[in-house]
Amino acid sequence: MEPTPSATDVVDPAQLEDEYGVRNYDPLPVVVSRGEGAWVEDVQGRRYFDALSAYSALNFGHRHPRLLAAARKQLDRLTLTSRAFRNDRLGEFCRRLAEAGSSDRVLPMNTGAEAVETAIKAARKWGYEVKGIAPGRAKIVVCRGNFHGRTTTIVSFSDDAPARASFGPYTPGFESIPFGDLAALEAALDDDTAGFLVEPIQGEAGVIIPPTGYLTGAQELCARANVLMIADEIQSGLGRTGRMWACDHEEVSPDLLLVGKALGGGIVPVSAVVGSTEVLGLFRPGQHGSTFGGNPLACAVALEVLDLLADGSLAQNAAALGERFLRSLEAASHSGVAGIRQRGLWIGVDIHDGTPTARTVCERLLEEGVLAKETQERTIRFAPPLTTSGDELDWLLERVNSVLAEL
Numbered sequence: 001m002e003p004t005p006s007a008t009d010v011v012d013p014a015q016l017e018d019e020y021g022v023r024n025y026d027p028l029p030v031v032v033s034r035g036e037g038a039w040v041e042d043v044q045g046r047r048y049f050d051a052l053s054a055y056s057a058l059n060f061g062h063r064h065p066r067l068l069a070a071a072r073k074q075l076d077r078l079t080l081t082s083r084a085f086r087n088d089r090l091g092e093f094c095r096r097l098a099e100a101g102s103s104d105r106v107l108p109m110n111t112g113a114e115a116v117e118t119a120i121k122a123a124r125k126w127g128y129e130v131k132g133i134a135p136g137r138a139k140i141v142v143c144r145g146n147f148h149g150r151t152t153t154i155v156s157f158s159d160d161a162p163a164r165a166s167f168g169p170y171t172p173g174f175e176s177i178p179f180g181d182l183a184a185l186e187a188a189l190d191d192d193t194a195g196f197l198v199e200p201i202q203g204e205a206g207v208i209i210p211p212t213g214y215l216t217g218a219q220e221l222c223a224r225a226n227v228l229m230i231a232d233e234i235q236s237g238l239g240r241t242g243r244m245w246a247c248d249h250e251e252v253s254p255d256l257l258l259v260g261k262a263l264g265g266g267i268v269p270v271s272a273v274v275g276s277t278e279v280l281g282l283f284r285p286g287q288h289g290s291t292f293g294g295n296p297l298a299c300a301v302a303l304e305v306l307d308l309l310a311d312g313s314l315a316q317n318a319a320a321l322g323e324r325f326l327r328s329l330e331a332a333s334h335s336g337v338a339g340i341r342q343r344g345l346w347i348g349v350d351i352h353d354g355t356p357t358a359r360t361v362c363e364r365l366l367e368e369g370v371l372a373k374e375t376q377e378r379t380i381r382f383a384p385p386l387t388t389s390g391d392e393l394d395w396l397l398e399r400v401n402s403v404l405a406e407l
């Protein structure tokens, strides 16, 4: 690796960002300049354990050697063609991801929000052309507390005030129901409903796990009402929860599966919609696309991502270490902790009212060498890389427990 320039050589990068960037984020006060595996180093050379993993985009840690090798090999051959021409990696990528998602076809995009937008278009198109919904009437049912991205259409059905306010007029055609409530879902599904869009575990809401049977029940209700079940696995998928997909915990196969974040191996943005020929086969040339979607560099990295997950051992590691994480925090029975939710290496820790905010706890963790991020006012979310070792987890737990003990 190139040596990191010393702090005195360069203008303070945080100051530059604040002066010339846009303040649409409120990052923790650390400037990261290198990373390897679960660890990053800041511009002063301090090491931190990355327990956020870029919201699951770094499921394999920083600069996984096999992902770097796959990217380098592809960089030396071909990076981009646009979809005006074919490239020699796209077909293989589509086949492998379709198989991993137990479905027929793959529509590649780049960011998660684009995969969500694509699924909304696909469901509406299917609703009009197959289900027979009257023109302009297609409805998509979504859940309260959802996070699916930040486009104008997606924030239209968000209930997160800062994400939504001042960005109207809002896109119509969505109905929001409580998450985890099958009776509400049954009541919302009607002849005009094309899709039910759901995170199998709500990430940004605080790693909210629905009641057992919710996903199976939702699949049954959708099938009965002739509605597409659309699972947003952009954050929950690709091994994070201890299985390849969070839907696997209930053996549910959604009609449309949305994949993103870790699919790009932390190197390039790669997202995709996986679905049946009946739905995705409806698209004709010119009806949807993206300059970068399906580019050969993205495909090469994503193929290596699928290879890394193929034998299930990383998901198993996530399941085992996640349970250890939970047991360790439970055994410590911190008085400041109100609740813990865990599925694989995805953990939400609620802190009691009256203690410092989750943000303050994340600032304390930072001082102890742990990068984690609050979600909502009172929840700290941990998502260490799936490649974390047992020793690394012990190191992390020691710091997390000592900070939580201060509450």
Ligand code: PXG
Binding pocket: 055, 111, 112, 113, 114, 116, 147, 148, 149, 150, 199, 203, 204, 232, 233, 234, 235, 236, 260, 261
């Ligand atoms: N679906 C889910 C479940 C997500 O968590 C998206 C879609 C959108 O992905 P893109 O790639 O368009 O960001 C997400 C994103 C952030 C941020 O700062 C994003 C997410 C989580 C936390 C912060 O934009 N998840």
